[in-house]
Amino acid sequence: MPPRVLVMADPQALAAEFALLAGLEPVEWVGEGLVVAPLAGGRDASDQVARLAAVSLPWRADDGPAPPLPFPADVGGGVYRRSPGHAPAPPGTPEVVLVDGEGFGLAGHVTTGMCLDLLGEMPDGPALDAGCGSGILGLAWARLGRGSVLAVDLDPQAVTQARESAWASGLDGAVRVRRAALNLLPAEELDAHVVLANAPRTAQDALRAVPGDPVPLGILISGLQADDMDAVVDAWEERGLALARRESVGRWHAAALRAP
Numbered sequence: 001m002p003p004r005v006l007v008m009a010d011p012q013a014l015a016a017e018f019a020l021l022a023g024l025e026p027v028e029w030v031g032e033g034l035v036v037a038p039l040a041g042g043r044d045a046s047d048q049v050a051r052l053a054a055v056s057l058p059w060r061a062d063d064g065p066a067p068p069l070p071f072p073a074d075v076g077g078g079v080y081r082r083s084p085g086h087a088p089a090p091p092g093t094p095e096v097v098l099v100d101g102e103g104f105g106l107a108g109h110v111t112t113g114m115c116l117d118l119l120g121e122m123p124d125g126p127a128l129d130a131g132c133g134s135g136i137l138g139l140a141w142a143r144l145g146r147g148s149v150l151a152v153d154l155d156p157q158a159v160t161q162a163r164e165s166a167w168a169s170g171l172d173g174a175v176r177v178r179r180a181a182l183n184l185l186p187a188e189e190l191d192a193h194v195v196l197a198n199a200p201r202t203a204q205d206a207l208r209a210v211p212g213d214p215v216p217l218g219i220l221i222s223g224l225q226a227d228d229m230d231a232v233v234d235a236w237e238e239r240g241l242a243l244a245r246r247e248s249v250g251r252w253h254a255a256a257l258r259a260p
Contacts, residue, residue, distance in 0.1 A: 001049060002038075002062070003037060003066040004062040005024070005060070006032060006035050006059060006061075007035075007036060007055060009033050009058070011090060014057070017056065019075045020054060022074055022082075025037045025038060025039075025041050025069060025086065026073065026086055028087055029088075037066035040067060041069040042072060069083055070083050071100070076117060077115075077119045077140060077144075079095065079116065079140040081096050081140070084097055084099065084168060094143045094144055098134055098135070099168055101157060102158065111252050111254060114247055114254035115222050116137070119141065119220070121220070123218055123258060124147055125146075126193050127142075127150070127193060127194040127196055128185075128193045129150070129151035130185075130199060131203045132162050132177065133155075134158065134161055134162060134165060135151050135158075135162030135165045138150075138151040138196060139175060141196065142175050146194075147194065148174055149174060149175040150175075152185070154179060155179075185207075187213075187214040190207070190210055190215075190216055191216070192216070193216055195207065195219040197222075197223075198220075198223045198254075201224060201232070204228075205232075208239075215241070215259065216241070216259070218259065219257050221256075221257070224253055226251070229246075232255075242258060242259075243257050244256045
């Protein structure tokens with residue numbers, strides 16, 4: 001596997017295949033096409049051999065070393081997520097730019113992927129990204145034009161990272177970030193909002209402990225295994241929400257619930 005590969009095609013053809021090319025770590029647009037660095041960002045070599053073999057466009061090895069990239073780029077839920085060192089998306093492809101940091105959600109964990117895929121199950125509206133980590137879910141919500149976002153996390157490093165990622169993505173006007181404990185949020189920040197909660201059981205329980213028993217427009221839940229997911233889904237159904245879709249990858253589960 002060469003450290004750099006030039007995929008040769010016109011911009012329209014590259015855009016049509018960009019969901020696949022994003023997994024090969026795009027690093028530079030050039031006159032002949034798109035340069036990717038398949039082994040950058042911590043990718044597994046065997047996976048990248050299979051990805052490159054699936055590319056239908058012509059390619060050749062390109063001179064030069066692979067640049068250092070802090071985490072892999074990817075496409076999920078119709079949104080390209082990348083670091084500042086990756087090449088930008090082609091025109092017409094929504095993207096968010098994530099700065100490196102300690103917040104959860106940077107490197108394509110399966111729970112993040114499931115949440116991005118389930119965003120379409122949620123109604124449009126203002127969103128609360130609860131336990132936002134890197135901020136990926138709230139940034140994707142805003143980039144897709146679904147609504148404004150309040151992103152909260154108790155970890156100050158995650159708050160800094162999410163705020164800097166909002167700025168790097170040009171979404172600082174649509175995504176507000178602040179430090180907060182979930183159980184101390186005012187009810188109006190959950191009530192009639194879409195709640196995005198890729199977070200462990202303790203955080204899920206804290207959301208339901210917000211005084212006033214607020215009822216979201218919808219809630220997207222992940223970060224849980226089967227038994228915990230059963231309990232959390234049952235609790236939100238008792239509050240009046242209906243399960244729209246549930247899925248799993250390995251031991252991890254995700255669910256989308258919405259108001260009837």
